[in-house]
Amino acid sequence: MTSxxxxxxxxxxxxxxxxxxxxxxxxxxxxxxxxxxHYLSQNKxxxxxxxxxxTLQWPATTLWSSTSYLLHRLxxxxxxxxxxxxxxxxxxxxxxxxxxxxxxxxHVQKTSFSDAIDAINGSCKHNGLGGGFxxxxxxxxxxxxxxxxxxxGDIDSDVSWATEAIGxxxxxxxxxxxxxxxxxSFHKDHYENLYAVVTGEKHFLLLPPTDVxxxxxRKYPAAHYIYxxxxxxxxxxxxxxxxxxxxxxxxxxxxxxNKEKEMSEFPLYHNGPKPFEVTVxxxxxxxxxxxWFHHVRQTPDSRGxxxxxxxxxxxxxxxxxxxxxxxxxLPAPHEPTSHSHLTNENASDGDQKHIEESTFL
Amino acid sequence: MTSxxxxxxxxxxxxxxxxxxxxxxxxxxxxxxxxxxHYLSQNKxxxxxxxxxxTLQWPATTLWSSTSYLLHRLxxxxxxxxxxxxxxxxxxxxxxxxxxxxxxxxHVQKTSFSDAIDAINGSCKHNGLGGGFxxxxxxxxxxxxxxxxxxxGDIDSDVSWATEAIGxxxxxxxxxxxxxxxxxSFHKDHYENLYAVVTGEKHFLLLPPTDVxxxxxRKYPAAHYIYxxxxxxxxxxxxxxxxxxxxxxxxxxxxxxNKEKEMSEFPLYHNGPKPFEVTVxxxxxxxxxxxWFHHVRQTPDSRGxxxxxxxxxxxxxxxxxxxxxxxxxLPAPHEPTSHSHLTNENASDGDQKHIEESTFL
Numbered sequence: 001m002t003s004x005x006x007x008x009x010x011x012x013x014x015x016x017x018x019x020x021x022x023x024x025x026x027x028x029x030x031x032x033x034x035x036x037x038h039y040l041s042q043n044k045x046x047x048x049x050x051x052x053x054x055t056l057q058w059p060a061t062t063l064w065s066s067t068s069y070l071l072h073r074l075x076x077x078x079x080x081x082x083x084x085x086x087x088x089x090x091x092x093x094x095x096x097x098x099x100x101x102x103x104x105x106x107h108v109q110k111t112s113f114s115d116a117i118d119a120i121n122g123s124c125k126h127n128g129l130g131g132g133f134x135x136x137x138x139x140x141x142x143x144x145x146x147x148x149x150x151x152x153g154d155i156d157s158d159v160s161w162a163t164e165a166i167g168x169x170x171x172x173x174x175x176x177x178x179x180x181x182x183x184x185s186f187h188k189d190h191y192e193n194l195y196a197v198v199t200g201e202k203h204f205l206l207l208p209p210t211d212v213x214x215x216x217x218r219k220y221p222a223a224h225y226i227y228x229x230x231x232x233x234x235x236x237x238x239x240x241x242x243x244x245x246x247x248x249x250x251x252x253x254x255x256x257x258n259k260e261k262e263m264s265e266f267p268l269y270h271n272g273p274k275p276f277e278v279t280v281x282x283x284x285x286x287x288x289x290x291x292w293f294h295h296v297r298q299t300p301d302s303r304g305x306x307x308x309x310x311x312x313x314x315x316x317x318x319x320x321x322x323x324x325x326x327x328x329x330l331p332a333p334h335e336p337t338s339h340s341h342l343t344n345e346n347a348s349d350g351d352q353k354h355i356e357e358s359t360f361l
Numbered sequence: 362m363t364s365x366x367x368x369x370x371x372x373x374x375x376x377x378x379x380x381x382x383x384x385x386x387x388x389x390x391x392x393x394x395x396x397x398x399h400y401l402s403q404n405k406x407x408x409x410x411x412x413x414x415x416t417l418q419w420p421a422t423t424l425w426s427s428t429s430y431l432l433h434r435l436x437x438x439x440x441x442x443x444x445x446x447x448x449x450x451x452x453x454x455x456x457x458x459x460x461x462x463x464x465x466x467x468h469v470q471k472t473s474f475s476d477a478i479d480a481i482n483g484s485c486k487h488n489g490l491g492g493g494f495x496x497x498x499x500x501x502x503x504x505x506x507x508x509x510x511x512x513x514g515d516i517d518s519d520v521s522w523a524t525e526a527i528g529x530x531x532x533x534x535x536x537x538x539x540x541x542x543x544x545x546s547f548h549k550d551h552y553e554n555l556y557a558v559v560t561g562e563k564h565f566l567l568l569p570p571t572d573v574x575x576x577x578x579r580k581y582p583a584a585h586y587i588y589x590x591x592x593x594x595x596x597x598x599x600x601x602x603x604x605x606x607x608x609x610x611x612x613x614x615x616x617x618x619n620k621e622k623e624m625s626e627f628p629l630y631h632n633g634p635k636p637f638e639v640t641v642x643x644x645x646x647x648x649x650x651x652x653w654f655h656h657v658r659q660t661p662d663s664r665g666x667x668x669x670x671x672x673x674x675x676x677x678x679x680x681x682x683x684x685x686x687x688x689x690x691l692p693a694p695h696e697p698t699s700h701s702h703l704t705n706e707n708a709s710d711g712d713q714k715h716i717e718e719s720t721f722l
Contacts, residue, residue: 004687004690004691005687007686007687007690008683008684008686008687011683011686011687012680012683015678015679015680015682015683016677016678016679016680016683017680032394033393033394033397033525033526033528034528036394036397036398036402036526037397037526037527037528037677040402041397041401041402041677041679042677042679042680043679043680044679044680164394165394165397165398166398167394167395167398208680209680210680210683210684210687316377316398316402316403317376317377318376318377318402318403318404318405319373319376319377319378319403319404319405319569319570319571319681320680320681320684321376322369322372322373322376322377322571323369323571323681323684323685323688324684325368325369325372326365326366326368326369326372326571326688327684327687329365329368330365
């Protein structure tokens with residue numbers, strides 16, 4: 001079984017994705033037919049360089065470099081701010097009441113935009129001695145259109161070639177304002193994702209859905225951070241009633257002291273084909289296909305911010321999706337058969353759409 | 362493993378293909394974007410009704426109903442004629458020197474078109490007592506453009522919406538002239554297939570590539586018929602050096618006396634979801650997606666002929682293809698692991714492209 005899986009991982013790279021860690025780079029936007037034929041239908045990512053025909057023509061690319069412009073336009077807006085002790089939300093962390101891991105969501109609070117900017121700029125990892133937090137203005141609930149309507153004239157309301165190819169407008173448009181302290185752990189979304197960076201840079205690691213066993217998707221009990229402004233302390237509270245979330249176990253950047261342990265615990269990830277590495281710069285757009293596992297870090301611009309907008313389009317639940325679910329239903333190599341609990345989509349990993357259901361739908 | 366496979370077979374139907382034995386029917390041709398979005402990219406078949414916008418506008422639809430027109434235009438043409446004792450070419454038959462099965466190809470001869478028509482009209486299954494043959498004018502080597510050039514003005518040289526969607530002209534255009542005695546056994550092709558019927562009807566059984574284990578693809582020694590005009594007898598000659606051909610073992614229409622045996626030998630086929638059933642009538646076009654298993658029978662027009670043209674377009678060897686090869690590499694339920702010899706595409710079943718390589722490429 002391991003060798004069948006290994007063949008799959010190599011074959012999808014040899015046939016279509018390429019065997020380096022680079023993805024295709026386009027210098028002009030694809031036509032809708034080209035996008036469908038070469039990328040969407042093949043579930044294959046690409047990056048679109050900045051050019052007059054891409055996001056570079058957005059007013060946002062210049063306007064949003066000015067924090068005072070943003071503060072002025074959003075002076076009466078309330079936005080969702082995610083607070084975590086160290087910049088890792090929706091990620092695995094030690095369960096406070098035991099030595100096992102849990103899936104921790106951020107403390108989410110609604111604040112004025114100017115408070116959000118202050119919080120992001122004032123972010124500093126909690127050092128365990130009291131004080132410190134990392135703030136990330138984002139909410140994957142169509143937050144750009146919901147919370148940042150005052151900026152709507154600054155960007156396109158959709159990606160025209162994607163809209164025409166897919167045959168419908170985006171389901172959600174999300175804005176992300178953060179800095180280098182925030183990091184998004186490996187997960188996948190049930191959306192076709194067009195990810196545009198406006199200022200700063202985003203660094204993606206990408207793995208195709210064929211590599212699902214390399215992610216060591218396991219179920220973790222859900223918890224969320226609660227932040228007290230008074231004490232400046234975080235409390236990690238387990239959800240009650242308890243809920244299990246299937247999530248990727250792999251940390252692609254383990255600390256030096258954990259590296260050996262991670263490598264022996266997750267050998268299929270660490271010894272298999274390297275993930276695709278993509279840096280998306282200001283003015284560039286990444287097509288991040290549905291069901292691809294992605295891990296995201298960021299570099300801020302000169303004023304210390306990374307701003308990005310992503311468009312989520314409906315995916316087709318077609319034969320590729322059926323194949324994926326079948327693949328995922330097979331027990332991982334060298335794991336007890338009980339892991340085949342991940343038989344159906346209800347138990348799919350990192351499913352942002354489902355996890356966010358309560359807030360998003 | 363059986364239940365994982367069964368889940369796959371149901372899920373692909375529930376998600377995308379439908380749970381009846383019908384496929385989508387369109388009444389007007391899709392745009393290239395619609396074709397790509399809803400069918401090609403999803404590896405999903407459909408039938409296009411006859412309408413002014415489809416093959417019905419071909420001169421062929423009226424002209425080819427006249428045998429004298431065909432005889433006149435093709436008076437100096439040489440065509441490939443396939444002869445078999447009972448109308449089954451590229452199918453399994455008893456190996457004459459043993460009680461096991463072999464994969465038998467037709468006796469192929471080049472004849473004048475008028476001799477071909479005489480042979481098709483004079484077809485009559487060999488009764489085992491001497492005499493009789495079934496003739497089928499066809500050759501999957503781009504025969505329409507190679508052998509029937511005189512008719513090229515009567516049909517479109519391509520299917521315009523498919524050409525635009527796929528981004529290239531057909532690799533091959535094949536003509537098929539036969540009658541109800543010829544039947545094509547279950548197999549798949551590595552092409553996107555647009556199958557247009559000009560006169561008579563074709564009856565397809567279709568199964569998606571996800572159902573590969575239900576086809577009981579096994580390796581059979583290759584043989585070919587040799588027909589002697591003098592004696593009117595067929596000889597089945599094993600290929601030398603021996604060559605094994607992976608082929609589908611299932612006969613969807615077993616004779617009453619064989620039915621019980623077939624059902625117990627191939628339970629996954631006979632007890633699983635029914636194949637999709639499609640009758641393509643004159644003027645209609647079937648989109649038969651790459652890698653789909655298909656079995657074909659036909660009904661002739663009033664003069665006793667079925668004439669069809671199919672366009673083979675290049676397929677994308679993409680993530681769907683990688684998933685298929687992975688699926689096929691898994692041992693069939695309740696079969697010894699040795700069957701996992703079908704690990705790679707070199708051993709794929711019913712691979713018309715590879716089998717025909719010597720004549721086609």
